[in-house]
Amino acid sequence: MRLEKKIALVTGGARGIGFAIAKRLASEGAILVIADINEQGAREAAEALGSEKSLGIAVNVADEVSVNAMIRTIVDHYGRIDILVNNAGIGGNTPFLDLRLEEWNRTISINLTGAFLVAQACARVMAEQGSGKIINIASLSGQRGGHGRAAYGAAKAGLELLTKVMAVELSEFGINVNNIAPGAIETEMAKFAHDRSTRAAYNYLIPMTRYGTPEEIADAALFLSSEESNYIQGHTLNVDGGFREAGLMFRGSKNLGQTDQP
Ligand code: NAP
Numbered sequence: 001m002r003l004e005k006k007i008a009l010v011t012g013g014a015r016g017i018g019f020a021i022a023k024r025l026a027s028e029g030a031i032l033v034i035a036d037i038n039e040q041g042a043r044e045a046a047e048a049l050g051s052e053k054s055l056g057i058a059v060n061v062a063d064e065v066s067v068n069a070m071i072r073t074i075v076d077h078y079g080r081i082d083i084l085v086n087n088a089g090i091g092g093n094t095p096f097l098d099l100r101l102e103e104w105n106r107t108i109s110i111n112l113t114g115a116f117l118v119a120q121a122c123a124r125v126m127a128e129q130g131s132g133k134i135i136n137i138a139s140l141s142g143q144r145g146g147h148g149r150a151a152y153g154a155a156k157a158g159l160e161l162l163t164k165v166m167a168v169e170l171s172e173f174g175i176n177v178n179n180i181a182p183g184a185i186e187t188e189m190a191k192f193a194h195d196r197s198t199r200a201a202y203n204y205l206i207p208m209t210r211y212g213t214p215e216e217i218a219d220a221a222l223f224l225s226s227e228e229s230n231y232i233q234g235h236t237l238n239v240d241g242g243f244r245e246a247g248l249m250f251r252g253s254k255n256l257g258q259t260d261q262p
Contacts, residue, residue: 002226004029007078011061011118012088014041016187017137020214021085021221026051028222030083033074035059037088061088061114071121080129083225084122086115086159087137091193093148104151111155116162119177123166127173134170135224136163137217138179140240156181160236167234176233178224183240186211207249208241 008025012018013034022032022045032054036042039058046056055077059070074081089111094103119134126132141149142156159179166177184190184202190211194202203209220239223229238244 001029002222002228003083006030006082006225007033007074007080008083008085008225009033009035009074009081009118009122010085010087011035011059011114012037013085014038014045014056016189017182017185017214017217018085018087019045020218021087022046023049024215024218024222025083025085025225026054028226030225031078033057033078035070035088037061059088059118061118062109064117067114067117067121070118071125075125081122081125082129082132084119084126084132084134085137085221085225086118086134088114088118089137089189091189092152093193094151095148096150099150107151108155108158111152112158112162115159119162119166123170123173123175126175127170129174131174132170132176133225133229134166134175134177135221136160136177136179138163138181138236140181140183140238140243143181143236143238143244163236164234171233176224176229178229178232178234179236180217180220180224181236181238181240181244182212182217183238183243184211185217186213202243205246205249206241206243207246210241212239212241 008030010018010022013022014036022034026032026049034042034045034056037060042056046054060066092107136159138159139156141153142160163177163179
């Protein structure tokens with residue numbers, strides 16, 4: 001029970017990676033607040049955790065008023081916030097030449113500005129406490145130039161840099177700030193954004209030749225939420241099956257057209 005009685009907030013936790021993280025933290029004794037734009041989904045997810053103390057609430061992370069209301073609810077309920085997993089996000093796969101300003105603004109406002117708003121509001125509470133753990137969910141798309149990832153990748157790259165600045169400024173308040181950068185993870189978002197040829201390309205480029213699972217991201221989030229990571233600060237932990245580090249991969253006859261994964 002590494003997180004016994006810790007109050008943990010997971011944004012976008014109604015499903016996918018966020019829900020898997022919430023489940024993992026709860027399994028180590030944390031009390032969870034699942035906040036999502038899908039209020040019903042957030043409530044059901046909190047109930048599914050089986051802890052009477054867990055809470056499912058609505059938030060639009062891109063809206064400052066909504067974020068502040070969420071933080072007030074949490075502080076009124078529990079009096080503190082020990083862990084924030086800044087996970088809410090939307091995908092996007094529009095080629096650069098076709099990308100419209102509206103989609104660019106929407107992606108940046110949820111994936112980058114939203115993460116900033118939630119992190120700042122939580123960090124103010126944590127600074128008063130003198131402790132806290134913030135984990136931002138970035139992406140491999142923020143590190144490499146993926147096709148169709150102009151807005152999404154720019155937002156995630158910005159989040160990585162924001163994490164470093166936060167780490168520098170928040171160390172004195174006892175707050176750890178780190179990123180997890182997932183590679184290709186099997187979730188609803190991936191189902192929407194990855195067609196058959198994208199999947200084949202990923203499976204070829206990833207040394208482990210498969211997508212990751214939300215549970216594998218959750219294991220990393222547990223580590224960065226626990227005291228076992230106390231001296232890790234401003235770091236990006238890639239959980240990507242080796243995707244970023246891979247160079248030439250010779251696989252004999254197994255080439256791009258012949259992956260056996262769908
Ligand atoms: P997902 O299955 O689409 O879940 C995201 C959740 O966030 C959904 O419940 C969604 O609600 C919620 N959400 C969307 N906009 C929101 C807003 N403005 N305020 C509050 N909640 C909002 O996505 P996922 O695949 O689990 O991804 C989770 C995180 O991991 C994202 O930050 C994503 O960028 C990152 N990531 C994912 C992958 C991947 O391969 N899946 C790879 C790298 C990074 P609705 O469903 O109602 O929209």
